[in-house]
Amino acid sequence: MSAVISMAGAGKAFDGRKVLANVSAEIGAAEFVSVLGPSGCGKSTLLRLIAGLEPFDDGGILFNGAVVQAPSPDMGFVFQTSNLLPWLNVRDNLLLGVDLDPAAKRPDVAALAELVETLGLTGFEDSHPHQLSGGMRHRVAIGQALARGPQVLLMDEPFGALDALTRDRLNMELLRIWQRDRKTVLLVTHSISEAVLLSDRVLVMSERPGTIIEDVRIDLPRPRDPSTTREDPAFGDYVVRLSKLMGVS
Ligand SMILES: Nc1ncnc2c1ncn2[C@@H]1O[C@H](COP(=O)(O)OP(=O)(O)OP(=O)(O)O)[C@@H](O)[C@H]1O
Numbered sequence: 001m002s003a004v005i006s007m008a009g010a011g012k013a014f015d016g017r018k019v020l021a022n023v024s025a026e027i028g029a030a031e032f033v034s035v036l037g038p039s040g041c042g043k044s045t046l047l048r049l050i051a052g053l054e055p056f057d058d059g060g061i062l063f064n065g066a067v068v069q070a071p072s073p074d075m076g077f078v079f080q081t082s083n084l085l086p087w088l089n090v091r092d093n094l095l096l097g098v099d100l101d102p103a104a105k106r107p108d109v110a111a112l113a114e115l116v117e118t119l120g121l122t123g124f125e126d127s128h129p130h131q132l133s134g135g136m137r138h139r140v141a142i143g144q145a146l147a148r149g150p151q152v153l154l155m156d157e158p159f160g161a162l163d164a165l166t167r168d169r170l171n172m173e174l175l176r177i178w179q180r181d182r183k184t185v186l187l188v189t190h191s192i193s194e195a196v197l198l199s200d201r202v203l204v205m206s207e208r209p210g211t212i213i214e215d216v217r218i219d220l221p222r223p224r225d226p227s228t229t230r231e232d233p234a235f236g237d238y239v240v241r242l243s244k245l246m247g248v249s
Pocket residue numbers: 014015019037038039040041042043044045046208
């Protein structure tokens with residue numbers, strides 16, 4: 001496996017308090033990896049270190065073999081709360097990150113139409129955020145990250161605030177995009193079942209200072225689908241195993 005993201009003994013402290021300690025893991029090309037861990041263990045911080053939004057203190061974090069020192073256009077970031085600007089329509093919101101970054105390549109008309117189609121937003125290009133459902137707004141936020149054509153998608157609890165049905169739908173759309181484009185995805189989630197449903201591997205973190213205590217490979221057949229995959233007894237076994245590791249069963 002050629003590592004796209006490689007962490008070796010990475011650590012981070014804020015105001016002298018250790019948040020992350022000795023984090024080591026490798027994430028390969030086109031892998032879908034989720035991160036689970038107790039609240040406050042440093043999951044968002046870890047994603048921000050990988051994204052180059054925050055410097056790490058100890059160890060190393062490499063992206064395609066180079067030390068991460070600053071954000072890269074090859075990494076797209078989807079935050080917990082979306083970054084949509086209310087006065088811009090869907091099209092302009094999708095292009096926001098590209099337009100703000102002189103190094104980013106603007107998708108042409110055909111590529112933008114394809115992105116809108118992939119996101120299920122065709123016909124809503126001229127709508128403004130207040131005219132969209134919560135799920136649609138989340139899809140625009142994912143689209144903002146995809147518009148730059150990144151190799152890696154870093155997602156920080158992007159579906160946390162959504163109802164179960166919308167969450168299932170967006171999970172399926174995410175899997176479809178991932179399967180089609182073979183992107184590397186690193187997803188922070190609080191949902192054990194979401195992590196099992198989507199991932200090739202689940203990294204389980206300890207209490208703060210967070211470190212990776214388990215790397216669980218999810219050997220469920222693909223393509224996956226919420227209803228059939230959840231009926232697979234192996235799915236339940238993974239959920240039980242991860243719940244035990246998380247101390248919630
Ligand atoms: N910029 C910062 N300055 C100071 N402390 C910070 C900063 N960012 C995060 N922290 C602290 O680091 C710890 C880890 O925060 P982080 O958001 O990474 O955890 P998390 O695992 O993502 O939490 P949650 O699951 O609740 O979203 C928390 O105690 C938080 O207060």
